[in-house]
Amino acid sequence: MAEHKSPKYKRILLKLSGEALMGDMDFGIDPKVLDRMALEIGQLRGIGVQIGLVIGGGNLFRGKALSEAGLDRVAGDHMGMLATVMNALAMRDALERANMPTRVMSAIPMSGVVDHYDRRSAIRALEGGDVVIFSAGTGNPFFTTDSAACLRGIEINADVVLKATNVDGVYTADPKKDPNAEKYDCLTYQEVLEKQLGVMDLTAICLARDHNMPLRVYDMNEPGVLARLMTGGDDGTLIVSEEK
Ligand SMILES: Nc1ncnc2c1ncn2[C@@H]1O[C@H](COP(=O)(O)OP(=O)(O)O)[C@@H](O)[C@H]1O
Numbered sequence: 001m002a003e004h005k006s007p008k009y010k011r012i013l014l015k016l017s018g019e020a021l022m023g024d025m026d027f028g029i030d031p032k033v034l035d036r037m038a039l040e041i042g043q044l045r046g047i048g049v050q051i052g053l054v055i056g057g058g059n060l061f062r063g064k065a066l067s068e069a070g071l072d073r074v075a076g077d078h079m080g081m082l083a084t085v086m087n088a089l090a091m092r093d094a095l096e097r098a099n100m101p102t103r104v105m106s107a108i109p110m111s112g113v114v115d116h117y118d119r120r121s122a123i124r125a126l127e128g129g130d131v132v133i134f135s136a137g138t139g140n141p142f143f144t145t146d147s148a149a150c151l152r153g154i155e156i157n158a159d160v161v162l163k164a165t166n167v168d169g170v171y172t173a174d175p176k177k178d179p180n181a182e183k184y185d186c187l188t189y190q191e192v193l194e195k196q197l198g199v200m201d202l203t204a205i206c207l208a209r210d211h212n213m214p215l216r217v218y219d220m221n222e223p224g225v226l227a228r229l230m231t232g233g234d235d236g237t238l239i240v241s242e243e244k
């Protein structure tokens, strides 16, 4: 009989950037990316990991970009948050097609479309094996879904917040702009703040630091990476209170 190691984490909060859902497109959602993510999430669920998801909205709308184009910032942020709900509905569809029971909760009440966010129901659903998608960010303008991921991760007592993105970790500078940037394997919250490393917004880092929530930034385009992380893999960059 095959040997089954118990996973490193019992409960995770996985943050998927909206942009990652575009795949090779310039806007919108690539169903192939959703199906691939559903497959990877299914592998984790199969080994008993409880999964909370926060999905960004940058593939559709970002408040800051809309306000730079002349729209009111708060209206733009509301559009950004609604975009995360659209992404969550698309992700739920992919997860349910892959036979995973899924709950979508929204920080903004949206009766008849998705459930309103409720921490206790979310924890019950996670314990019952549902994948829970937390949508509409924090429900407040001027925040990001990275902050929402740290907030929900802390609220549901996740063991780690995993930020799945399009770079393979945190670098000394933005690797898309600086070809000489070097990757860190491990960093402290304080180093990220002092060096102003832009991979996650500083509000999110402060929240994680204040509640000692480990963060890992990794490349979601690497096949099998999520399952590897569950069995002690060290892909990407770990951000913690003290360097390991
Ligand atoms: N020091 C850094 N290390 C790694 N990535 C960085 C850094 N500074 C900025 N970035 C950028 O952060 C992006 C990842 O963050 P993400 O939230 O997924 O995307 P976005 O900010 O476009 O929504 C990468 O595309 C990368 O270009």
Ligand SMILES: O=c1ccn([C@@H]2O[C@H](COP(=O)(O)OP(=O)(O)O)[C@@H](O)[C@H]2O)c(=O)[nH]1
Pocket: 016, 017, 018, 019, 055, 056, 057, 058, 059, 061, 062, 063, 064, 076, 077, 078, 079, 080, 081, 083, 084, 136, 137, 138, 139, 140, 141, 142, 143, 144, 145, 146, 148
């Ligand atoms: O708590 C939140 C989370 C998100 N947003 C808005 O929703 C957009 C999409 O989220 P984000 O940029 O974090 O998505 P990602 O970069 O992960 O795709 C943001 O630009 C904001 O305009 C917000 O106002 N409050």
